[in-house]
Amino acid sequence: MAQKAxxxxxxxxTARLNQTLTATIALHGLFWFLRGLIFRSSFTRKxxxxxxxxxxPQLFLNFQFERLGRPTYNADGAVKRSGEDxxxxxxxxxxxxxxYWTYGCLLAAATFGDRAWWLWSIVPIYSAYLAYTTFMGVRKGYTDAAGVPQPGAATSKRQAKMEKRGGQKVAYR
Structure with missing residues (x-):
C-alpha cells in the first residue's frame, strides 16, 4: 500500500495518455485518408x-502531455515518477x-474542406475572453457587481461571530 496515491x-x-494517443492517431489518419483518397481533388499544398x-499546436500539446504526464517505473515495476496530474x-x-477542439476542427476539415479550419479561430477568441475575465476579476478583487465578496473569500465562523459582535476589541493597559 506504499505510495497508493x-x-x-x-x-x-497512463490510461488517459493511451486514450489520447489512440484518438490522435485515429483522427489524423482519418483526415489523411479522407483528404488523400476520397477528396483527392481538393487536397492541395494550401x-x-x-x-x-x-x-x-495539438501535436505539440500531445508531446507535452507525454513528456510531463507519462509515469516512469523502476526495474522492479515500482512507480519511480507518477507524472504531473x-x-x-x-x-x-x-x-x-x-x-479536443482541434479534434473537432480536424474532422470538420476532413469532411467539409479547408474552410472548416476557420473554426479553429475560436481558440484565440476564447483565450482572450479568459484573459479578460481573469484580469477583471483581479482588478475588482473577486467581487460581484454590487461589491459583495464572492463565496471563495468567505470568512470563518469564528471571524463572522467576531464581526457580528462589533469586531475585535483591543484592550490597552
Missing part, C-alpha cells in the same frame, strides 16, 4: 499547410480544450 495517479495518467498550421485545473485544462 502515486500508483493511482500513474494508472490514471490544404497541407493549413493542416500543419492548425494541427501543429493531467486532470489539473488551469493551464492543463485549457490544453485539453485546445486538444
Amino acid at each position: 502515486a500508483k493511482t495517479l500513474a494508472a490514471r495518467n 490544404s497541407a499547410l493549413l493542416y500543419i498550421l492548425f494541427s501543429g 493531467l486532470e489539473a485545473k488551469g493551464l492543463t485544462e485549457y490544453m485539453w480544450d485546445v486538444t
Whole structure:
C-alpha cells in the first residue's frame, strides 16, 4: 500500500495518455485518408499547410502531455515518477480544450474542406475572453457587481461571530 496515491495517479495518467494517443492517431489518419483518397481533388499544398498550421499546436500539446504526464517505473515495476496530474485545473485544462477542439476542427476539415479550419479561430477568441475575465476579476478583487465578496473569500465562523459582535476589541493597559 506504499505510495497508493502515486500508483493511482500513474494508472490514471497512463490510461488517459493511451486514450489520447489512440484518438490522435485515429483522427489524423482519418483526415489523411479522407483528404488523400476520397477528396483527392481538393487536397492541395494550401490544404497541407493549413493542416500543419492548425494541427501543429495539438501535436505539440500531445508531446507535452507525454513528456510531463507519462509515469516512469523502476526495474522492479515500482512507480519511480507518477507524472504531473493531467486532470489539473488551469493551464492543463485549457490544453485539453485546445486538444479536443482541434479534434473537432480536424474532422470538420476532413469532411467539409479547408474552410472548416476557420473554426479553429475560436481558440484565440476564447483565450482572450479568459484573459479578460481573469484580469477583471483581479482588478475588482473577486467581487460581484454590487461589491459583495464572492463565496471563495468567505470568512470563518469564528471571524463572522467576531464581526457580528462589533469586531475585535483591543484592550490597552
